[in-house]
Amino acid sequence: MIYQVQIKVMPLKDLLDPQGKAVLGGLHNLGMNGVSDVRVGKHITLQIEAGSETDAKAIAEEASKKLLANAVMEYFEIEVIQ
């Protein structure tokens, strides 16, 4: 069966996020002063052929660890949709 999987890769909470800071500056320049604490990460969707949802999640986790996320700077969350 083919599962639709979403992986969110975000900068670790303790690290500075220069891209987020830049976006925040841009939003303030546009007059949106109610916005704070912007962080920018990656959102990856993929289709995984696997025997079960658990298998699909395991494959997504392997992909995240080996290629998609850099554990030194980022954490990831996996969601299997169907």
Add this chain to the structure above:
Amino acid sequence: MIYQVQIKVMPLKDLLDPQGKAVLGGLHNLGMNGVSDVRVGKHITLQIEAGSETDAKAIAEEASKKLLANAVMEYFEIEVIQ
């Protein structure tokens, strides 16, 4: 009140996604052949001070349209968490 908002910005479905193609190639090189149709977008989290959830969503939508997403190539989805 401060709302935690997540914005997902993804390449439009009809467009090629070179970054997704590169990731797919990388995963296949790692032996993960069950993976297909990879697309890579941005995941942005921000805190928005607003009077209501509807207001927070409106601010997030304005931010997405003006700065975060390029409507020619990307679509966005907003989720207000709390």
